Amino acid sequence: MKNIRMVVSYVGTHYHGFQTQPIGNTVQDVLVQAIHVLTGEKVNIVASGRTDAGVHARGQVFNFITSSPIPIGRWALALNSRLPGDIAILKADEVPLDFHSSYSAKRKTYRYSIDTNKFADVFERDYRFHYPMPLRLSEMREALSKVVGKHDFTSFASQRSTKRSHVRTILEARIEQGEGKLDLFVTGDGFLYNMVRIIVGTLLWVGEGKLSVSDFERILEAKDRTAAGPTAMAHGLMLWEVSYDD
Structure with a gap:
């Protein structure tokens, strides 16, 4: 198992915020679906924090646990090809299993x-x-x-x-x-x-x-x-x- 951390930029105009909620259409929903299409896994994303509907991000951070064998250097390119134009992964790296995007943020x-x-x-x-x-x-x-x-x-x-x-x-x-x-x-x-x-x-x-x-x-x-x-x-x-x- 690996803990993958990513930095993502997004335009929040057409989303109901970052965090998954009952009304749907959130940035988190889109990311989870893209990872599922790529790996077949239904991952649990942990973000550095939530942004409200209409709010943008230049450097939102999230992490998730995966058993996928995809090399770390390929994650951003592979996901970006499966994401809409208003969401882009900027960086991906592997972090310790106890890393938490919110609790570890300084x-x-x-x-x-x-x-x-x-x-x-x-x-x-x-x-x-x-x-x-x-x-x-x-x-x-x-x-x-x-x-x-x-x-x-x-x-x-x-x-x-x-x-x-x-x-x-x-x-x-x-x-x-x-x-x-x-x-x-x-x-x-x-x-x-x-x-x-x-x-x-x-x-x-x-x-x-x-x-x-x-x-x-x-x-x-x-x-x-x-x-x-x-x-x-x-x-x-x-x-x-x-x-x-x-």
């Missing part, structure tokens, strides 16, 4: 992308949230810096969150600006359901002047979802990278 980075142009860029409309409002970028950067460190992020977690603890550590958070574009990168040891999207929705209120930096800090300390801003649209979010000790 840090994850998400990117949230915003189009600030007056008119939406049609070539990126599936990947950037169009928000053509004047934004106070310096205030947004200062507010975003408040999430760095170990905090209880209840204010920035969906009320449907089932996690026992909402305490997480954010290691880095930054905003990169381009012409008519903003990219927010947040790196942490773990994330809650809708956490990045709620942070972004609240930051946009700061950018518009509806909230001050001190308001943002107060919201974080409130541990109350109703105190925060809206949940930003799913299509602007991308699981950027998952890091491990190796």
Whole structure:
């Protein structure tokens, strides 16, 4: 038996998220079916985390146990020939049998992308949230810096969150600006359901002047979802990278 780890990119536009669910049409369903067609095995995929409907991934990580004799160097090519054009395996390697894509992960980075142009860029409309409002970028950067460190992020977690603890550590958070574009990168040891999207929705209120930096800090300390801003649209979010000790 071998434990195979893979890095996969996907466009989440037409899927109901990564994780298998009753309504079907998830990225996990497609991957499991492709592996079944390739090997005849019905494997159990373990992912680094779930992404919601419409959310994309540049570097999602998953692993599975297999008895297939396929050489490790052939897995990505063999699977990609059986996957749709919006899902691609980037890398495959063999890891110890006790490796777990979620439990073994040390840090994850998400990117949230915003189009600030007056008119939406049609070539990126599936990947950037169009928000053509004047934004106070310096205030947004200062507010975003408040999430760095170990905090209880209840204010920035969906009320449907089932996690026992909402305490997480954010290691880095930054905003990169381009012409008519903003990219927010947040790196942490773990994330809650809708956490990045709620942070972004609240930051946009700061950018518009509806909230001050001190308001943002107060919201974080409130541990109350109703105190925060809206949940930003799913299509602007991308699981950027998952890091491990190796």
